[in-house]
Amino acid sequence: MEQLAPILIFLFVLFMLLGSGVWVGLALMGVAYVGMDLFTSRPAGDAMVTKVWSSSSSWTLTALPLFIWMGEILYRTRLSEDMFKGLSPWMARLPGGLVHTNIVGCTVFAAVSGSSAATLTTVGKMSIPELRKRNYPETMVIGTLAGAATLGLMIPPSLTLIVYGVTINESITKLFMAGVFPGLVLALMFMAYVAVSSKVMKDFDPTPEPAMSFMEKVKNSRFLLPVICLILVVIGSMYMGFATATEAASFGVIGGLVLAAAQGSLTMGTFIESLMGAVRTSAMIALILAGASFLSLSMGFTGLPRGLADLIASFDLSRFELLMALLVFYIVLGCFLDGISSVVLTMAVVEPMIREAGIDLIWFGIFIVVVVEMAQITPPIGFNLFVLQGMTGHEMSFIARAAIPMFLIMVVMVFVLIAWPDLATWLPDNIRSRPGG
Template identity: 60%
Template sequence: MNDLLVTALLIAALFAILGSGVWIGLTLSGVAWIGMQLFSSRPAGDAMALTIWGSSSSWTLTALPLFIWMGEVLFRTRLSQDMFRGLAPWVQALPGRLLHTNVIGCAIFAAVSGSSAATCATIGKMTLPELQRRGYPDDIAIGSLAGAGTLGLLIPPSIIMIVYGVSADVSIAQLFMAGVLPGVMLAVLFSGWLVLWALLNRGKVPAADAPMSFGAKLAESRYLIPVVLLIAAVLGSIYAGIATATEAAAVGVVGALVLSAAQGSLNWSTFKESLLGATRLYCMIALILAGAAFLTLAMGYIGLPRHLAEWIGSLGLSAGGLLVVLTVFYVVLGCFLDGISMVVLTMGVILPTVQKAGIDPLWFGIFIVLVVEMAQITPPVGFNLFVLQGMTQRDIGWIARVTLPFFFLMVAAVALIWAFPGIVTWLPTQMRS
């Protein structure tokens, strides 16, 4: 009961500070400071300084601003328009038309970045201005981007899968294989919802372009060649072992600059604007990450995630009941912690309980990734929501509302992999055989 009271107080503090208009990163730091001061013997001041500096100087995070810069270059030159021009003929027949570019773009870029924030920010810079220019409603365009951006965690290579694999002693290669079919399934669910929305809101979808022959569609597809080459260069450098994910982000920036220069759409003005735009967006994200890192440290000192995990383990639930409780637990925990921190702080306590219930650790890894994805867009708090607020300047409550259908689609995805565990386990089994 004491832990539940602490949780309630910290959630109340989080909403109170957010409601007062304080920046999100500072809000997270403020809640962490309150938690450490009230419920921990560790002095909050030096802990905050050390943690924020450590999170801000992380080499791993270098990939994030580079991918954001790549998106800015694509957005401010002709490359993003060319991508839409090449994709448009192929999705015109689908209800929802160009809205599907959010899902397609995020699914492809997820295989490059392994990060939800990078996927959401990079694809959003390319798609949102184009969709707005073409007359698509902001609510479904932003909502679908927030949902599809979470594919960055599920489609390999995924940072959080690596963390889980190390924590749970599960093969990372097996986890990567296990994430492929659920990632495709989730992308199909998102596109399916866009189809249904378009059928129910025919008047809100811009009219289709003039019909094209197959040959004409192929001719228009030549505009996709630069973006395909760019993605191939980034992915190829990773899978060929030439570059790490961070180095591949630099390959992406250089490739975007070279391609836009070759097209004649890069000049000093667009270069400067893309660099400043990427700097502004990353500074906003970095402040949130720094606040989240301090909050993670505070939660560790308070012992809240561990105590709650121990309490769940002591309930003696069936496998199904345990998964329902864990889903709620991780979604609530997502109000305070990033996905990696949730896994690190709780897995040591949760995993023995899960194994005792007879749940496959490989399957459970994909379950964890899905519920962490849900936490990324959990109304009214979620990291992707914060990223989109910084990009669009929209109210966080409005973004949470338009993203809600995609949250429920993720709940459906969890139910599907529980009912049909082969969605997760079939591909790794084929690889072993």
């Protein structure tokens, strides 16, 4: 009970600041400052300056702005149009037809983007007009795009996994490896849903695609070569042990610039736009991380994380019960905070619990990402829902309803991960990577 007062004060200040519209990073710093001032004898200002600087000057964090910049460069190329040309001939004959281009397109772009919003915008601007033109059901077009775009959070390079790795001081390359198979399995589950739904939906009657010979399909596949080459360079260099995550991100930026130049999309204007877009996103995430690191220090001084971990340990929950409690906790939290904020805000409390329960931290990173993906499509703060609303003009309620099946598939994916943990741990356990992130 002695921990109750600090908890209530922390929560009251946090929600007061967030509710007043203060940026998340500044809100976290404000809560931490109040906690340090009230519950410790250490000067709060000195502690804040020291902790914010040490967390912001992490070398591992360098990969983050580089991967963001790579995604921004590719977002401004003709990559999405080329992907549709390359994918549509192969998808047209599958049950569900060209709706699969949403899922496969998001899976491919996620492997060079790392951002859910960039994946959604890039694939959406390509697929929505084309699928509408062919009379595909709007709910399926919107729903699959909302769900599949979240693969940008799991399939490497994932910004959320970078943030998680930096927060708990774990290898980012290993986390990237852990995300590969779960990301592909989740994509296949989305595709299976489309295939089944296309057979049972009464209004599924799209305009059929003209028949193409096998050689014509192969010829169209040339449009996919640039992005596949970039994926092989970025991801392959990490998995083969040639490069750390930061070095691979540098290769990605150079590759993105070369690709944009080859397509004729690289002008001084697009270069500056991509650079400033990367700066804005990186600054936002860096501020959240700095605030969260100071909050972790503040909470550590008050003894809150250990106290809460001991409290939960006293309930004698099994590993499965603990994961179910965290699943519900993160789903509720995701209704009010974006994914990265949820991760950095809670790790100080959750990490001791996970270590105490003997849960693999690499595996838990993938578990967290799947649950955080749900937050992208849950109202009222689901970021993907806002992006789709801006792109389509639909009511938020319509988009949220269309995304419900994808949300439920992600819940199933959580249980798949719990039942088969090797899905996430086999690759990092069996492939050696270069030290240094």
